Amino acid sequence: MSSTPAASVLFVCVHNAGRSQMAAGFLTHLAGDRVEVRSAGSVPADQVNPAAIEAMKEVGIDISDQQPKILTTEAVQASDYVITMGCGDACPIFPGKKYLDWALEDPAGKGVESVRPIRDEIKARIEALIAEIDAQQEK
Template sequence: MSSTPAASVLFVCVHNAGRSQMAAGFLAHLAGDRIEVRSAGSIPGDQVNPAAIEAMKEIGIDISDQKPKVLTTEAVRASDYVITMGCGDACPIFPGKRYLDWSLEDPAGQGVEAVRPIRDEIRTRIESLIAEIDAKPPHA
């Protein structure tokens, strides 16, 4: 028996290659199918940042099969939460969405040692987000 997810979350950063991919990986791992997860970029990169893949692999989350995706208005429309991570003015705004802007260092061009603290900060924010979503009443 399948159930409707409690919410749907879209993570957006410029290249959809680091921060948003790590956030999506954490949310999918920690919430399972209770929360629908999307990620996209305003100017998607060619591949997910290898240091982000390695940092996530260290804690047992594999994002190596993910590909950067372009941000679409449809993805924003279909999401209850839109969490931006430095996409600037490229993020479309629709009424009725919960928008959060997470100021996180960009892991682009950095080694895994520099990515680990970014990864750990994302995990903390994802855990708080899950608690916020779980505290809300389900969709009518």
């Protein structure tokens, strides 16, 4: 059964290698095809943070096939929600979008032990976001 996603969400951080990739992984895993998921970075890294990949693998989500992507105006325009995680002034702002800024510690350069609490905080925020999207659909 093919259905149109209830919403589209873009996660943005500087390198698109840790926080935004974990958030996209959780949202894809928990919401399935109900939500269209994108992630990007203002200055993308060469690869996804290995500690982020490992931390997500511990909770049964594989993000090892993801590649950091450059933030584009088109990605922002195509998204209902734009969730920033420390991309600073590089985040383009468009009217009519729902912007959320999640203050999350950057996992860059940290080991998996330090990434776990960040991962868990992201999961809690994703669960709240899904509840909000679902509530919007019921209106």
